[in-house]
Amino acid sequence: MKETGESKEQQLTVALRIRPLSDAEQEEGATIVAHRVDEQVVVLMDPMEDPDDILRANRSREKTYMFDVAFDFSASQEEVYRATTKGLIEGLISGYNATVFAYGPTGCGKTYTMLGTDKEPGIYVRTLNDLFRAIEETSDDMLYSVSMSYLEIYNEMIRDLLNPSSGFLDLREDAKGVIQVAGITEVSTINAQEIMELLMKGNKLRTQEPTAANKTSSRSHAVLQVAVKQQSRSRDVLQEVRFARLFMIDLAGSERAAQTQNRGQRLKEGAHINRSLLALGNCINALSDKAGNKYVNYRDSKLTRLLKDSLGGNSRTVMIAHISPASVAFEESRNTLTYADRAKSIRTRVKKNLINVSYHIAQYTSIISDLRSEIQRLKKKIADQAGHIYSITYYPFFCGCWLCL
Numbered sequence: 001m002k003e004t005g006e007s008k009e010q011q012l013t014v015a016l017r018i019r020p021l022s023d024a025e026q027e028e029g030a031t032i033v034a035h036r037v038d039e040q041v042v043v044l045m046d047p048m049e050d051p052d053d054i055l056r057a058n059r060s061r062e063k064t065y066m067f068d069v070a071f072d073f074s075a076s077q078e079e080v081y082r083a084t085t086k087g088l089i090e091g092l093i094s095g096y097n098a099t100v101f102a103y104g105p106t107g108c109g110k111t112y113t114m115l116g117t118d119k120e121p122g123i124y125v126r127t128l129n130d131l132f133r134a135i136e137e138t139s140d141d142m143l144y145s146v147s148m149s150y151l152e153i154y155n156e157m158i159r160d161l162l163n164p165s166s167g168f169l170d171l172r173e174d175a176k177g178v179i180q181v182a183g184i185t186e187v188s189t190i191n192a193q194e195i196m197e198l199l200m201k202g203n204k205l206r207t208q209e210p211t212a213a214n215k216t217s218s219r220s221h222a223v224l225q226v227a228v229k230q231q232s233r234s235r236d237v238l239q240e241v242r243f244a245r246l247f248m249i250d251l252a253g254s255e256r257a258a259q260t261q262n263r264g265q266r267l268k269e270g271a272h273i274n275r276s277l278l279a280l281g282n283c284i285n286a287l288s289d290k291a292g293n294k295y296v297n298y299r300d301s302k303l304t305r306l307l308k309d310s311l312g313g314n315s316r317t318v319m320i321a322h323i324s325p326a327s328v329a330f331e332e333s334r335n336t337l338t339y340a341d342r343a344k345s346i347r348t349r350v351k352k353n354l355i356n357v358s359y360h361i362a363q364y365t366s367i368i369s370d371l372r373s374e375i376q377r378l379k380k381k382i383a384d385q386a387g388h389i390y391s392i393t394y395y396p397f398f399c400g401c402w403l404c405l
């Protein structure tokens with residue numbers, strides 16, 4: 001087995017989404033302080049600063065931020081998906097790892113962006129639909145295997161959301177330094193409807209509790225992992241195998257414990273959530289250090305261990321930061337914008353995951369058997385097509401074969 005593939009440097013893509021003003025915010029009499037100015041620019045106004053205050057007249061009430069792309073209340077789920085994630089799919093089936101993560105305070109729309117609703121599905125389902133379509137389009141020449149797993153990290157413990165009875169799972173590092181979750185359920189369906197049902201069911205199993213800021217607040221980090229392996233159907237002595245992993249992550253709310261009036265269990269939980277988020281923040285700080293001489297401590301939390309490749313290694317990574325437009329959320333919005341702004345300078349080194357497998361004599365029997373089934377498949381396809389042409393020539397109406405349907 002021989003590893004190949006050149007690496008190139010790539011900058012983290014950072015998107016910002018401002019959700020609509022909520023009913024609760026409107027009832028509170030909140031005003032809108034976060035505005036999208038154009039496709040990339042967002043302005044945040046400080047509601048506490050009085051425009052008539054002569055002493056502070058020279059101080060600007062607003063701060064401008066620039067991102068790779070910015071969305072406001074008018075952006076559809078499809079627009080957000082197209083501008084942030086769709087472009088990763090081609091790379092994924094060619095062997096490039098990818099990560100998309102939703103960051104932001106509680107109730108600002110992370111789950112809405114990633115999972116969405118039945119009527120307005122989010123990034124998970126749109127990505128899987130397009131991935132399966134891309135696989136279908138090239139499946140005459142390529143052989144794929146796709147598997148999917150869905151987990152949550154809650155209080156620094158990992159739970160399988162597709163099989164919660166399996167208890168807490170551990171992270172392991174394989175011989176190549178790739179982090180794996182030992183014993184996780186892997187589903188290999190390519191039916192998007194089935195997947196949406198699995199995810200909706202898995203999401204209900206997520207640790208959710210109402211906080212003062214969000215009635216159905218997700219208290220855990222949810223990670224959907226999709227692994228894609230690809231190889232040519234034409235088996236050869238030297239075979240190229242490509243594989244890549246896509247992580248799609250819905251992080252827990254980044255708010256400070258004090259702001260959600262949390263007590264007891266919630267406060268302890270807040271500390272754990274913040275341990276992972278703090279570790280993530282520390283990694284982002286170290287990775288975005290211009291001089292590049294800060295130590296990056298991925299080992300501080302489960303989240304950062306899992307995201308090691310996504311942040312500093314081999315992955316095309318997109319961060320979608322979320323904020324509320326409301327004056328009452330000004331502090332959190334400012335913190336989130338500063339955090340996201342810092343993440344812009346992170347660079348990863350992307351590399352195609354490619355293995356050249358040269359087969360041993362003993363494996364030829366299996367290659368021959370694979371080739372035989374491939375010949376059968378192609379023969380059947382030709383026969384189906386011949387039947388179709390025959391029926392069109394002699395019976396000019398639908399014959400019911402797959403070409404007619």
Ligand SMILES: Nc1ncnc2c1ncn2[C@@H]1O[C@H](COP(=O)(O)OP(=O)(O)OP(=O)(O)O)[C@@H](O)[C@H]1O
Pocket residue numbers: 018019020073104105106107108109110111112113214216217218219251252253254322
């Ligand atoms: N862009 C949007 N358009 C319409 N509704 C939205 C949008 N973003 C969020 N919402 C609504 O706001 C509420 C809170 O959103 P959501 O649960 O996605 O927040 P969250 O950031 O995942 O919160 P938490 O961290 O507490 O889990 C939901 O009712 C959701 O439907």
